[in-house]
Amino acid sequence: MRAPSSHAKLPGMGAVRTKAAWRAVNRAIPRAIATLLGFLAVIALVKTAVESQWADGWPAALLVFVGAFALWWPAIFIHELGHAIAAHLVGWRVWIFCVGPFVFELHPRLRLSRGALLEHDVGGFVLPAPKTAAQNTQWRDAVISAGGPAASFAAAALVYPYALALDGGAEIEQVLAGALLAFSASSLACAVLTAWPHAGKTGRPNDAASILRKIGARPASPLTHGAALMHYGLDPKHFDPWIGAPVANAIHQQTTLAEQFVEAIAQDDVARAQDLLQGAAGDAVQVMRAYLDACIANDAAGGEAKLAALGAFPAGWIIGARLRQLALVAIIAASGERDDAAKRLTRLAQDISRDSTHPHWNALIDRASAQLQSCA
Ligand SMILES: [Zn+2]
Numbered sequence: 001m002r003a004p005s006s007h008a009k010l011p012g013m014g015a016v017r018t019k020a021a022w023r024a025v026n027r028a029i030p031r032a033i034a035t036l037l038g039f040l041a042v043i044a045l046v047k048t049a050v051e052s053q054w055a056d057g058w059p060a061a062l063l064v065f066v067g068a069f070a071l072w073w074p075a076i077f078i079h080e081l082g083h084a085i086a087a088h089l090v091g092w093r094v095w096i097f098c099v100g101p102f103v104f105e106l107h108p109r110l111r112l113s114r115g116a117l118l119e120h121d122v123g124g125f126v127l128p129a130p131k132t133a134a135q136n137t138q139w140r141d142a143v144i145s146a147g148g149p150a151a152s153f154a155a156a157a158l159v160y161p162y163a164l165a166l167d168g169g170a171e172i173e174q175v176l177a178g179a180l181l182a183f184s185a186s187s188l189a190c191a192v193l194t195a196w197p198h199a200g201k202t203g204r205p206n207d208a209a210s211i212l213r214k215i216g217a218r219p220a221s222p223l224t225h226g227a228a229l230m231h232y233g234l235d236p237k238h239f240d241p242w243i244g245a246p247v248a249n250a251i252h253q254q255t256t257l258a259e260q261f262v263e264a265i266a267q268d269d270v271a272r273a274q275d276l277l278q279g280a281a282g283d284a285v286q287v288m289r290a291y292l293d294a295c296i297a298n299d300a301a302g303g304e305a306k307l308a309a310l311g312a313f314p315a316g317w318i319i320g321a322r323l324r325q326l327a328l329v330a331i332i333a334a335s336g337e338r339d340d341a342a343k344r345l346t347r348l349a350q351d352i353s354r355d356s357t358h359p360h361w362n363a364l365i366d367r368a369s370a371q372l373q374s375c376a
Contacts, residue, residue: 023198023199026196026197026198027198027199027200027201029196030192030193030196030198031193033189033192033196034189034190034192034193035189037185037186037188037189037192038068038185038186038189040185041068041071041181041182041183041185041186041189042064042068042182044178044181044182044185045063045064045067045068045071045178045179045182046064047178048067048174048175048177048178048179049063049064049067049178051174067178067179067182068182071179071182071183071186072123072186073099073100073123074183074186075152075155075183075186075187075189075190076099076100076123076124076190077099077124078151078152078155078187078190079124079148079149079151079152079187079190079191079194080097080098080099080124080125080126080148081151082147082148082149082150082151082152082154083126083128083144083145083147083148083151084097084126084128084147085147085151086143086144086146086147086148086150087126087128087144087147089143090135090140090143090144091130091131091135091140092128092129092130092131092135092140092144093107093128093129093130093131093240094106094107094126094127094128095107095127095128095129095229095232095234096113096125096126096127096232096234097126098113098124098125098126098127099123099124100123100124103232105234107238108238113232113233126144126148127228127229127232128144129225129228129229129239129240129243130225130240130242131240131242132240132242133222133242136219136220136222136225136242137219138214138215138217138218138219141214141219141220142211142214142215145207145208145210145211145214146207146211148194148207149190149191149194149195149207149208152187152188152190152191152194152195153187153188153191153195155183155184155187156184156185156187156188156191159180159183159184159187160180160181160184162180163176163177163178163180163181163184164177164181166180167181193206194206194207194208195207195208196208197209197211197212221246222242222243222246222247223246223247223250225243226239226243226244226246226247226250229243230247236248236251250282251317254282254284254285254317254320255284255317255319257276257280257284257285257288258284258288258319258320258323259319260276261273261276261277261288262319262323262360262361262364263360264276265291265296265360265363265364265367266360266361266363266364267363270292270296273288273292273296274292276288277289277292283310283320284317284320286306286307286309286310287306287307287310287320287323287324287327288323289306290302290303290304290306290307290310290323290324290327291303291323291324291326291327293306293327294326294327294328294330294331294334295326295327295329295330295367295368295371298330298334300330300331300334300335303327303330303331304331307324307327307328307331310324322348322351322352322361322364325344325348326345326348326364326368328344329341329344329345329348329368329372330368330371332344333371333372338372341372342372345365345368345369345372348365349365349369352365
């Protein structure tokens with residue numbers, strides 16, 4: 001899998017139902033094949049466990065269970081490695097490499113990612129981005145998407161004959177043969193799941209589907225690449241300049257907008273605050289809209305929905321984080337958890353009292369505590 005970088009076009013209403021049915025069938029076929037391959041992998045492990053003297057004194061079922069679990073992750077690892085190698089070959093930078101629960105940042109230095117807690121609905125993913133504008137081409141992107149399934153097919157095809165050749169040898173070779181057969185089947189399952197074009201239930205395209213979507217489409221903008229990187233908690237100051245400069249510019253614009261917004265709220269000029277957001281878009285604007293809903297219009301549900309649709313803020317974007325906290329205070333108070341809301345507000349007030357650079361914040365805190373009192 002690859003991390004998402006583009007959105008599907010909305011289909012016309014008339015075709016929606018047929019398309020949904022087709023999508024469900026199209027999703028079921030590769031899954032059925034992969035499940036069958038999974039069974040074959042388990043059978044190979046069962047056969048090995050039953051025939052092996054190593055299983056003596058060990059519950060064979062446990063051996064099979066551990067074996068099946070242990071061989072699925074190498075198959076995913078090989079698949080993601082295929083994406084990463086393809087990215088390297090076309091000159092893109094690999095920012096994140098994830099297998100199972102382990103999410104690694106590779107740049108500027110290898111470390112476990114702060115985005116590790118982010119949910120991802122696939123066994124693993126690789127997040128690459130072009131180093132320069134000239135490299136930002138669709139064919140490179142497509143090659144990277146193809147690298148995963150290609151590696152899975154290659155691993156399955158290379159390991160299978162080797163496993164057959166080992167079978168019938170000494171005890172240890174038989175165990176190895178069973179493990180390699182199971183790995184080959186797992187890798188083939190991985191290949192089928194990603195090379196058969198379909199979208200998951202969330203609408204996220206798999207590798208083959210994202211290649212098809214790239215045909216004739218324009219390359220992602222530097223801001224789109226930047227947003228994908230920030231979504232996984234990467235700091236814009238490390239971005240390559242062709243992405244970093246427009247991102248820094250956008251953050252600067254958002255910060256200026258947010259400062260004007262806070263000033264307008266502090267002066268009780270809600271109309272001006274609303275005017276500022278006219279026609280604007282992005283996470284910064286979303287958090288300001290959430291604030292307006294939750295704290296000004298007493299629409300906790302509306303505010304909550306807008307907060308839920310938020311991506312990740314760039315590291316250290318304090319204004320956004322504070323507005324989000326204030327919206328949360330109102331939402332939590334509206335749900336009846338007044339004590340929790342009051343605690344959050346107190347913590348935020350303490351944090352703000354240490355920072356004298358933004359005098360308007362005290363007015364927003366006062367407004368929030370007045371609101372808390374009134375709903376007591
Ligand atoms: Zn993939």
